[in-house]
Amino acid sequence: MAETIRTPVFTRYEVIEKIGSGSMGAVYKARDVRLDRYVALKVLPPGLRDHPESLERFKREARVLARMKHPGVASVYDADVESDFPYMVMELVEGENLEQILQARGPLPVDEVIRLGIEVAEGLEHIHCHRIVHRDIKTANIVLGPEGRAVITDFGIAFVASLPRLSHGMLGTPEYMSPEQADGRPMDGRADLYSVGVVLYECLTGCVPFERTGESLTALTDLLRRILTETPPPLRTLRPDVPVWLAEVVERCLAKDPNDRFARAAELAAALQPPPVIEAPTGQAASPLPAAWQPESTAGPTPSTILISHAESVEAVRFSPDGRRLATACKDRAIRIWEVKRGRLVHLLKGPSALSVSFRPGGVYLAAGCVDGVVRVWEVERERVVHAIQAHTGYVLSVAYSPSGDLLASGAMDGAVHLWNARTGRLVRTLGQHTGYVLSVSFSPDGTKLASGSADGAVRLWDAASGRLLRRLEGHAGYVPAVAFSPDGTRLASGGVDGAVRLWDVASGRLLHKLQGHSDWVMSVAFSPDGARLASAGRDQSVRLWDARRGRPLDRLKGHTGAVMSVAFSPDGTRLASGSTDHTVRLWRLGRPPFRFRRWFQGLVALSVL
Structure with missing residues (x-):
C-alpha cells in the first residue's frame, strides 16, 4: 500500500x-x-x-x-x-x-x-x-x-x-x-x-x-x-x-x-423479551410464591395456567440418579433441589450463578459450572461446597461426571476441556484447545470416550484415558451447544446453531440422521433411558421429541414462552424436565404407548422456581 x-x-x-x-x-x-x-x-x-x-x-x-x-x-x-x-x-x-x-x-x-x-x-x-x-x-x-x-x-x-x-x-x-x-x-x-x-x-x-x-x-x-x-x-x-x-x-x-x-x-x-403475562384461573388470585408444583390442565397449557415467574432464566435441569430429586440452576446465584413426587423445595445451594449441573453417580454430590470460572462440587444434603476448583479463565458452560464417578469433565469459554479427579478435585489432563468456546461435554456410557461441542462448529471425540483426539465430526454451520451419547454408546446426538439435531455413528463418525424441526438454535439434547427417544430444546420456545432410531419427529411440546435452555429425562423415562428463559421449569409426564405414533405426553406440571 x-x-x-x-x-x-x-x-x-x-x-x-x-x-x-x-x-x-x-x-x-x-x-x-x-x-x-x-x-x-x-x-x-x-x-x-x-x-x-x-x-x-x-x-x-x-x-x-x-x-x-x-x-x-x-x-x-x-x-x-x-x-x-x-x-x-x-x-x-x-x-x-x-x-x-x-x-x-x-x-x-x-x-x-x-x-x-x-x-x-x-x-x-x-x-x-x-x-x-x-x-x-x-x-x-x-x-x-x-x-x-x-x-x-x-x-x-x-x-x-x-x-x-x-x-x-x-x-x-x-x-x-x-x-x-x-x-x-x-x-x-x-x-x-x-x-x-x-x-x-x-x-x-x-x-x-x-x-x-x-x-x-x-x-x-x-x-x-x-x-x-x-x-x-x-x-x-x-x-x-x-x-x-x-x-x-x-x-x-x-x-x-x-x-x-x-x-x-x-x-x-x-x-429483552417482554415478560409473559401471568393469568390466574377465574375467581382466583395467583399464589404469591408457593414451594410446590402448580398443577396444569392434562390437555396441555391453557391461558388459565398459573406459572410463577422467576427473576432470572433457568439455565440447566438435571434429575438425580434415583429420579427422586431435580436440580435446577438459575441465574439468581442459586441452585434448587426439588423433591419430584411432592414438588417440595428441599435444598437451596447459594453461590455464583451456575450455567450447568451434573449429579455424581450415587446422588450425594452435585457439580456446578459457574460464571466465575469455578467448578463447585456440592454435598447436597449438607448444602456445602466440598471442592471449589479454579478450573477456567471464562464461564464454565458445561460439566459432566463419568459413569464411574471417578472423573469430572468441564468445558468453558476459554476454549479448554479439563478432566478432574472427582474425589480430590485435582487436574488429571487437558484435552487440547478448541478455537472457540466449549459449550458442551458428555461421557460415553462406558466412560471411555468424551464428546465436546464447540463454537468452532466441530464435535470432537476424545479418548478419556489418554486424552487423544479420536475423531472430529463436521457438519454444523455454527457453534454446538449440545452433545449427548445414547445409552448403548453407539450413537451421539449434537444440537447446533442451525436449528438441526444430528445423530452420528460413534464408531465410524458417519452422519446417520439430520433432524430438522427447530426454527432456532438447539440448546440441549437428551436420550431417553431406553435410547428410543431423543428430546431437544430450542430457542424457538419448544421441546421436540424424536424417534432416535428412525430419525423421525414424534411430538412438539408447547408451553414455554421463552427459549428452552435445557432438557433432561428422568431415569425411568416417564418424565421430561425443561428449563427456559421464561423463568420456569416444566415437568412433562410421558406415557408408554403401545403404538409409535401415539402422543406420549399426557400432561404437564409447571415447577414454581422461587
Whole structure:
C-alpha cells in the first residue's frame, strides 16, 4: 500500500470513497478487483513491522473472525499487512447506521428499540462464542441492513486490542466505554454488554448516559471519571413511557461492576423479551410464591395456567440418579433441589450463578459450572461446597461426571476441556484447545470416550484415558451447544446453531440422521433411558421429541414462552424436565404407548422456581 495525499492505494482493492474515520483508522468503500465486489476496507494504525509475533497473532485472529457467520454480524473477508499498515476487508452493509437514524428521527419507539436490542445481543453472542470482544459497540457501528435488521460492523479495535500498545493510546469510543475499559483494566464480553446498554439508553432517550462537555483533555478525563463513579440519570425520568422492566434491563447493562451485568449476551437477548403475562384461573388470585408444583390442565397449557415467574432464566435441569430429586440452576446465584413426587423445595445451594449441573453417580454430590470460572462440587444434603476448583479463565458452560464417578469433565469459554479427579478435585489432563468456546461435554456410557461441542462448529471425540483426539465430526454451520451419547454408546446426538439435531455413528463418525424441526438454535439434547427417544430444546420456545432410531419427529411440546435452555429425562423415562428463559421449569409426564405414533405426553406440571 502507498499513501497519497487523498486516498490510500492498494494492490488488490480499488478505493472509491472514505465512509468513516476515527482514532483507530479510516474505513473506505472499495472494490475487490479480483472478485469484482464492493467491500468495506478498514485501514488500521501502523506499527507491526518490528513485532513479528504480534503480526502473526493479528493474522491468526483474522482467521477466527473470518469463520464467524451470522446475519447480525458483518463478515470479515480478509486481513493482511502492507508496508507496515494492517488492514482488514469486511462485508459492506448497505444502509444507515443507528447514529444517522437517531440524528434524523430522534428517540425511537420502544418496540423498535427492543427488537434492535435483541438483534444486537444475538450478534454479540455469536461474536463472544468465538472468544472475540468487539470493544467498540456504538450506534455508528450498528447498521440497519436492507431488511431493517441490525448488523454489527467494524472489528478494527477487536483486532488492534490484541496487539502491543504502540501509538494508538486508549481503545474505544469514550461515551460508550465500560468502567473497566475506561480504567484500563482487563475486560471481557461484559464490557460489550455495557456498551449495548449505552446504545439502548441513547435509542430510548436521544442522549448517552454521560455526555462529553468538549474536546479538551480535561473534558475527556471528566467524562471517564463520571463513567467510573456516577450513576446515569434514571431512564424513566427522561422518558416515562419506557416499561419498568426494560429500564431495569438497561440499568443492569450499565452496572459499574461487570459481575452485576448479564453474564452473556444471550441472557440479555432473553431479558429483552417482554415478560409473559401471568393469568390466574377465574375467581382466583395467583399464589404469591408457593414451594410446590402448580398443577396444569392434562390437555396441555391453557391461558388459565398459573406459572410463577422467576427473576432470572433457568439455565440447566438435571434429575438425580434415583429420579427422586431435580436440580435446577438459575441465574439468581442459586441452585434448587426439588423433591419430584411432592414438588417440595428441599435444598437451596447459594453461590455464583451456575450455567450447568451434573449429579455424581450415587446422588450425594452435585457439580456446578459457574460464571466465575469455578467448578463447585456440592454435598447436597449438607448444602456445602466440598471442592471449589479454579478450573477456567471464562464461564464454565458445561460439566459432566463419568459413569464411574471417578472423573469430572468441564468445558468453558476459554476454549479448554479439563478432566478432574472427582474425589480430590485435582487436574488429571487437558484435552487440547478448541478455537472457540466449549459449550458442551458428555461421557460415553462406558466412560471411555468424551464428546465436546464447540463454537468452532466441530464435535470432537476424545479418548478419556489418554486424552487423544479420536475423531472430529463436521457438519454444523455454527457453534454446538449440545452433545449427548445414547445409552448403548453407539450413537451421539449434537444440537447446533442451525436449528438441526444430528445423530452420528460413534464408531465410524458417519452422519446417520439430520433432524430438522427447530426454527432456532438447539440448546440441549437428551436420550431417553431406553435410547428410543431423543428430546431437544430450542430457542424457538419448544421441546421436540424424536424417534432416535428412525430419525423421525414424534411430538412438539408447547408451553414455554421463552427459549428452552435445557432438557433432561428422568431415569425411568416417564418424565421430561425443561428449563427456559421464561423463568420456569416444566415437568412433562410421558406415557408408554403401545403404538409409535401415539402422543406420549399426557400432561404437564409447571415447577414454581422461587
